[in-house]
Amino acid sequence: MSRPPARPDDEAAFLAAYDPREFPAIALTVDIVVLTMRQGRLNVLLVERAAPPFQGCWALPGGFVKAGQEDLDEAAARELAEETGLSAGALRRVHLEQLGSYGAPRRDPRMPVVSVAYLAFAPDLPDPRAGGDAARAAWTPVVGLHGGGTGDRQLAFDHAQIIADGLERARAKLEYTPLATAFLAPEFTVPELRAVYEEIWGEKLHPGNFHRKVLSVPGFVESTGETAERGGSRGGPRARLYRAGDARLLHPALLRPDREEGVR
Amino acid sequence: MSRPPARPDDEAAFLAAYDPREFPAIALTVDIVVLTMRQGRLNVLLVERAAPPFQGCWALPGGFVKAGQEDLDEAAARELAEETGLSAGALRRVHLEQLGSYGAPRRDPRMPVVSVAYLAFAPDLPDPRAGGDAARAAWTPVVGLHGGGTGDRQLAFDHAQIIADGLERARAKLEYTPLATAFLAPEFTVPELRAVYEEIWGEKLHPGNFHRKVLSVPGFVESTGETAERGGSRGGPRARLYRAGDARLLHPALLRPDREEGVR
């Protein structure tokens, strides 16, 4: 067991005797995988590091947790607002959830740093502003990013892994939650919703069956009675408009087309 | 942004200039929700705290992370082995996964402590040994534990919430993974497997349909060709024995009976 050495019986005495150097120094950060749709493509927010380590590399937005002053969720929301420039009101339309914690021993060369990663789904957001110790901030298409393709930006720390985990979580979440709507405007059409699924899952879906399924799951979407202003960019009738429903989970779920029998 | 103040360009210089007091002191623990089946009931491992805070309360087993010396997963496995007395070999049959991180500002009255919670599924384990700063350690039935029923042991910190989250994760995991087998011996019968589902989901399942489903999902179980030594304790023929198959995910999933239409 590795408890801190000093532990008097009451808190005041403990704080008086407290010396931070007795503890193994460890720092805690939050890093956020912010996903959004831009021109129909899935993008992730990256910042260019202005200082070592990994100076010049791209990294996830994030920062150190203000120990004792904020919950982890609050820290993530604060960093998200700082890096995207979103108002508190606009932030309410963003889905934010904890993804997982990463603490490999030397993932940060400076010192032991454990990162609590968050995952955010946002509708099309304005261009980010660089700030703090970020030289630049930019939306980056995720295609070819994970897996280490040719056009990859070099990612700092273990952020490539965190993004890969976030994408897998996002793919799974679309199956059994209505969170695909978080990528869209408050009113959207079924074909727009289908485009979100197709982009994140990387597969074409059957338009007729998708339409039937979305409308049949209780609480997924509710009709506004209106229709879109224009038809599709390449023809077709105007689609009907819907709002997100009140369901938190999809029952029954929208399952991905077979990704190989069994997934052993 | 809340970066540490000093940040020279090379690591050696940084370490020389490093002063832990410049950082907000924060400690990191791992806490583990270890679930196992004992006499057909789901149990969680709890330890009685021998020292303040929450002296005399029951808490999840866990301890401080050795900063920079171990991965979070390794820290969880180490704590699990210490508290259960399991050998490295026996540990290999235990499923261990990260559950989430908890960092409310004053969840520990001593100082800012963030806990990375893990979730473990184990077959019937020997009685735990008290050790370190635990006065006692005991398997505790989870019935009536969450929710704050009458017979509750008072739980330290936010551990009641962590256990509740772990149980909900466990219920979901049984749907789309074969991890229910992690609660059983290497060879088991379909009715034993069904008992695990019924205990964790808290519902009786249709024996015939469950049987058909388990055998039809590819890679869930594979037959040993043997049958159990005895029939059921209250009669019935001897059941056939199976081993866990090689599937990591169940396709198609084993869905829970409707927990209210929609789950809004």
Add this chain to the structure above:
DNA sequence: CTAGTTGTTCTCAGATCGAGTATTTCTCAG
């Protein structure tokens, strides 16, 4: 105006699911 695209609805066959039944084999009470 024409050709091509797309939103929406329908149809239909196959798979799946919930519920119930049948058969056989076992344990337990007496």
Add this chain to the structure above:
DNA sequence: CTGAGAAATACTCGATCTGAGAACAACTAG
């Protein structure tokens, strides 16, 4: 030893869901 009850497994049947495709109308681009 025997009979009652319980349980493992297999089977049936109707309702539901799914995937694939076709039909039709409404729209855009040229």
